[in-house]
Amino acid sequence: MKKTGIVPTRDENYAEWYQQVIRAADLAENSPVRGCMVIKPWGYRIWETLQSKLDSRFKSTGHQNAYFPLFIPLSFLERESEHVAGFAKECAVVTHSKLKLNDQHRLEPCSPLEEPFIVRPTSETIIGESFSRWIQSYRDLPLLINQWANVVRWEMRTRLFLRTSEFLWQEGHTAHATAEEAREETLKMLEIYRDVVENELAIPVIVGEKTASERFPGAVSTYTLEAMMQDRKALQLGTSHFLGQNFAKAMNISFVDEDGQKKYVWTTSWGVATRLIGALIMMHSDDDGLILPPHIANLHAIILPIIHEESKRVQIEEYCLNLQQTLQTNAAIKVQMDTRDLRGGEKRWQWIKKGVCCLIEIGSKEVESNSVTFTMRDAINQKETISRDNFVQRLTDRLESLQRHLFNKALCARDMATIQVANERDFYEFFEQVGGFVFGYWSEDPSVESRIKNELKVTVRCLPSKYAEKRGHCLFTGKTDCPLALFAKAY
Amino acid sequence: MKKTGIVPTRDENYAEWYQQVIRAADLAENSPVRGCMVIKPWGYRIWETLQSKLDSRFKSTGHQNAYFPLFIPLSFLERESEHVAGFAKECAVVTHSKLKLNDQHRLEPCSPLEEPFIVRPTSETIIGESFSRWIQSYRDLPLLINQWANVVRWEMRTRLFLRTSEFLWQEGHTAHATAEEAREETLKMLEIYRDVVENELAIPVIVGEKTASERFPGAVSTYTLEAMMQDRKALQLGTSHFLGQNFAKAMNISFVDEDGQKKYVWTTSWGVATRLIGALIMMHSDDDGLILPPHIANLHAIILPIIHEESKRVQIEEYCLNLQQTLQTNAAIKVQMDTRDLRGGEKRWQWIKKGVCCLIEIGSKEVESNSVTFTMRDAINQKETISRDNFVQRLTDRLESLQRHLFNKALCARDMATIQVANERDFYEFFEQVGGFVFGYWSEDPSVESRIKNELKVTVRCLPSKYAEKRGHCLFTGKTDCPLALFAKAY
Numbered sequence: 002m003k004k005t006g007i008v009p010t011r012d013e014n015y016a017e018w019y020q021q022v023i024r025a026a027d028l029a030e031n032s033p034v035r036g037c038m039v040i041k042p043w044g045y046r047i048w049e050t051l052q053s054k055l056d057s058r059f060k061s062t063g064h065q066n067a068y069f070p071l072f073i074p075l076s077f078l079e080r081e082s083e084h085v086a087g088f089a090k091e092c093a094v095v096t097h098s099k100l101k102l103n104d105q106h107r108l109e110p111c112s113p114l115e116e117p118f119i120v121r122p123t124s125e126t127i128i129g130e131s132f133s134r135w136i137q138s139y140r141d142l143p144l145l146i147n148q149w150a151n152v153v154r155w156e157m158r159t160r161l162f163l164r165t166s167e168f169l170w171q172e173g174h175t176a177h178a179t180a181e182e183a184r185e186e187t188l189k190m191l192e193i194y195r196d197v198v199e200n201e202l203a204i205p206v207i208v209g210e211k212t213a214s215e216r217f218p219g220a221v222s223t224y225t226l227e228a229m230m231q232d233r234k235a236l237q238l239g240t241s242h243f244l245g246q247n248f249a250k251a252m253n254i255s256f257v258d259e260d261g262q263k264k265y266v267w268t269t270s271w272g273v274a275t276r277l278i279g280a281l282i283m284m285h286s287d288d289d290g291l292i293l294p295p296h297i298a299n300l301h302a303i304i305l306p307i308i309h310e311e312s313k314r315v316q317i318e319e320y321c322l323n324l325q326q327t328l329q330t331n332a333a334i335k336v337q338m339d340t341r342d343l344r345g346g347e348k349r350w351q352w353i354k355k356g357v358c359c360l361i362e363i364g365s366k367e368v369e370s371n372s373v374t375f376t377m378r379d380a381i382n383q384k385e386t387i388s389r390d391n392f393v394q395r396l397t398d399r400l401e402s403l404q405r406h407l408f409n410k411a412l413c414a415r416d417m418a419t420i421q422v423a424n425e426r427d428f429y430e431f432f433e434q435v436g437g438f439v440f441g442y443w444s445e446d447p448s449v450e451s452r453i454k455n456e457l458k459v460t461v462r463c464l465p466s467k468y469a470e471k472r473g474h475c476l477f478t479g480k481t482d483c484p485l486a487l488f489a490k491a492y
Numbered sequence: 493m494k495k496t497g498i499v500p501t502r503d504e505n506y507a508e509w510y511q512q513v514i515r516a517a518d519l520a521e522n523s524p525v526r527g528c529m530v531i532k533p534w535g536y537r538i539w540e541t542l543q544s545k546l547d548s549r550f551k552s553t554g555h556q557n558a559y560f561p562l563f564i565p566l567s568f569l570e571r572e573s574e575h576v577a578g579f580a581k582e583c584a585v586v587t588h589s590k591l592k593l594n595d596q597h598r599l600e601p602c603s604p605l606e607e608p609f610i611v612r613p614t615s616e617t618i619i620g621e622s623f624s625r626w627i628q629s630y631r632d633l634p635l636l637i638n639q640w641a642n643v644v645r646w647e648m649r650t651r652l653f654l655r656t657s658e659f660l661w662q663e664g665h666t667a668h669a670t671a672e673e674a675r676e677e678t679l680k681m682l683e684i685y686r687d688v689v690e691n692e693l694a695i696p697v698i699v700g701e702k703t704a705s706e707r708f709p710g711a712v713s714t715y716t717l718e719a720m721m722q723d724r725k726a727l728q729l730g731t732s733h734f735l736g737q738n739f740a741k742a743m744n745i746s747f748v749d750e751d752g753q754k755k756y757v758w759t760t761s762w763g764v765a766t767r768l769i770g771a772l773i774m775m776h777s778d779d780d781g782l783i784l785p786p787h788i789a790n791l792h793a794i795i796l797p798i799i800h801e802e803s804k805r806v807q808i809e810e811y812c813l814n815l816q817q818t819l820q821t822n823a824a825i826k827v828q829m830d831t832r833d834l835r836g837g838e839k840r841w842q843w844i845k846k847g848v849c850c851l852i853e854i855g856s857k858e859v860e861s862n863s864v865t866f867t868m869r870d871a872i873n874q875k876e877t878i879s880r881d882n883f884v885q886r887l888t889d890r891l892e893s894l895q896r897h898l899f900n901k902a903l904c905a906r907d908m909a910t911i912q913v914a915n916e917r918d919f920y921e922f923f924e925q926v927g928g929f930v931f932g933y934w935s936e937d938p939s940v941e942s943r944i945k946n947e948l949k950v951t952v953r954c955l956p957s958k959y960a961e962k963r964g965h966c967l968f969t970g971k972t973d974c975p976l977a978l979f980a981k982a983y
Contacts, residue, residue, distance in 0.1 A: 093588075
């Protein structure tokens with residue numbers, strides 16, 4: 002049997018493979034606080050890169066960052082009834098402001114608060130309260146705000162990065178004078194997410210609108226990005242909500258328009274979270290561990306000096322250092338050298354599992370022939386040796402190829418596991434046998450939605466925007482003039 | 493009476509002036525959540541710049557960012573008794589994980605947690621718990637971690653930026669094999685803080701060690717940066733703690749050393765917070781509003797087109813745009829143009845109050861003579877007109893001069909308000925009359941400390957490192973061979 006970096010392999014146990022990839026790459030771990038994770042340095046570095054990719058796009062489209070309180074008074078939540086219903090079942094409630102030692106020398110809460118707070122699960126209400134004071138006139142609109150923050154949802158079943166009780170995210174909140182402008186903003190931010198996810202994370206997505214049952218609590222429309230993981234299940238990567246005037250009315254956000262009339266604003270909100278790191282791991286990694294697309298990778302190249310004779314050490318390390326410095330003159334290339342006193346094979350495996358894009362091995366042979374031996378992470382058994390100059394010149398291209406290759410591979414896998422079905426029998430058969438993405442016309446009947454959820458664990462992922470114009474016979478009911486929907490099992 | 497941008501002036505009411513500077517610059521506001529603030533975009537932008545200045549220095553000294561849970565189990569806190577005592581009196585306690593609607597249709601907490609959590613006031617214990625698993629061998633040391641996060645301390649009296657129930661900060665946590673190395677790290681990070689505060693924020697500081705009564709709960713030694721504000725009161729800007737083996741023992745962080753022996757590690761922690769923004773505001777602003785040192789400023793230059801005749805609009809705006817583009821070719825210069833339809837005077841005041849370093853006014857006269865009329869923020873009544881080329885060439889120098897000038901002005905004010913005293917009568921007289929910084933020899937007797945605190949509201953700010961070798965007669969007791977201390981009233 003072929004030895005793999007990760008045990009078990011994807012085929013053997015996909016869920017456990019995912020955990021082991023994270024452990025082997027040292028990305029994150031479960032904490033002693035139920036459902037909360039510790040994001041370790043190698044995982045956090047991915048988040049920092051992702052933040053900078055998103056943040057620059059938010060800023061170049063006129064959004065400004067701000068910061069709002071962690072705590073939300075219960076009275077704010079109460080104002081939007083759907084919103085309450087959506088978040089009341091899983092939240093962290095702060096009820097006391099002191100601790101005292103009891104007779105058993107254990108700490109216990111004291112000084113109960115007059116009004117308890119919840120730790121924000123999302124900030125529509127608390128930010129809306131500020132908006133109600135900041136916005137007076139049409140001149141104050143549009144108001145385009147983003148917040149980088151931690152949020153808490155007391156999830157029952159958690160999984161590193163994909164679903165944790167506390168997670169890091171950004172949440173955009175905007176207010177507009179007209180519904181049209183707010184709808185435009187909702188879709189503009191969805192497009193920014195698509196751009197980052199496809200072009201930086203190399204994850205192909207299907208963009209569309211959520212059905213009523215999957216909408217954000219309090220939203221009029223929720224748009225989503227859906228990706229297919231290697232186990233053929235869907236993962237929702239980001240959402241953008243058109244909130245209509247629901248929160249404007251609940252939080253009393255109004256303005257005097259150019260015509261002198263007092264009107265409620267139209268708001269949007271949109272967010273992506275550390276879940277994207279989970280998607281990245283699940284999407285590209287293989288049975289040897291993490292694979293990261295170059296645009297988001299922590300390290301593009303690691304240089305490993307291979308020293309068999311001590312007498313050659315200085316010469317080899319100098320050659321490596323010189324190569325590192327040459328590569329670093331290109332600011333876009335992240336390169337490091339590993340001089341730790343460890344067996345070459347062991348070192349190499351560590352970096353493979355950590356998802357470094359290009360592994361460079363330099364021994365006497367390379368020094369003597371002024372060459373570089375390297376392997377790209379997606380083909381670790383294909384060592385190449387080329388002249389040093391050639392390597393230096395071509396590394397950027399090789400990284401771009403890897404980026405494209407990862408995207409295309411994912412796209413290809415998705416397309417191979419996607420079918421269009423026209424009747425219920427084929428629908429059931431597909432999900433009972435292999436699973437994947439199904440496109441099918443659907444009458445938007447919620448009872449069908451709940452039946453397939455109960456019987457197959459399949460949900461409507463979205464009504465894909467690309468096919469918004471298409472109409473056909475409902476695959477379940479035969480009803481005519483129905484929109485095309487995307488169905489899948491999902492995380 | 494001279495009209496000022498801010499009412500009241502510093503002389504009239506310093507505390508209220510501070511609030512009004514913040515309001516006029518639109519930096520932050522109090523939120524409906526007791527003691528928590530909203531950091532508005534203009535305030536948050538300062539924080540982003542400050543973060544990048546600090547973060548790059550942390551990384552270049554080998555620290556890595558990571559993220560740990562927001563919640564700390566009470567059982568963790570209990571393990572370090574001084575630490576508990578320090579934080580139990582003001583904390584947010586999470587006791588429930590659900591809300592339900594009661595008969596009055598109001599939300600109330602339900603599903604009590606088996607063990608309550610507190611929202612982190614600082615993370616020594618929760619990070620220590622991870623360290624206890626991450627560190628096994630001397631090869632795992634030093635471990636150099638930093639976290640950017642929000643923390644909560646349920647403060648009774650709050651003031652925007654300076655003291656809020658929730659604040660943003662970074663907290664460094666490191667573990668070392670030897671006490672010596674940990675002490676070195678403690679001082680290295682203190683020096684990084686001094687560098688940032690003096691060279692980027694233009695705030696002169698006195699660096700020293702805290703007395704036992706002002707130490708971080710659980711620390712062996714706490715080092716601090718102390719600055720003097722314009723009202724002659726001290727503000728503590730950042731602290732760095734040598735924690736000895738207190739947390740190592742409490743959280744069981746041990747390693748097998750090169751000699752095969754199991755030993756406890758030596759740890760440090762160090763942090764600065766959004767309080768630094770408060771310091772920045774208090775330190776440099778004047779009766780016309782915010783002044784920001786160029787190294788940390790949101791905007792170096794604002795270009796205001798002054799249009800008296802509509803027929804000249806296009807020509808003037810083109811000239812402005814061209815000037816903006818020329819200035820922007822220097823990536824280090826942050827410049828913007830304000831074409832809003834507002835009176836010139838009103839616009840100018842808005843930007844003065846927002847602390848833009850250089851105000852540029854361009855009318856027909858400037859366009860015709862190919863010149864620029866401008867004022868620097870620290871001398872808004874001195875308009876200068878020079879040739880456009882000259883201005884473009886010299887702006888960077890002018891900004892550097894402003895940076896130096898603000899530092900020197902602050903240093904000068906501090907020195908003017910600092911005396912050395914040799915006896916108690918002079919000490920009391922100084923603080924009863926003018927106040928400021930007092931250097932004096934002191935026997936380290938805690939009873940003196942509590943007396944001057946009660947009688948004068950004066951505290952020992954630190955034992956300044958610069959004078960660590962100096963010894964003299966205690967100004968209170970006459971005892972010989974005492975170290976020199978810095979005394980002041982403080983925020």
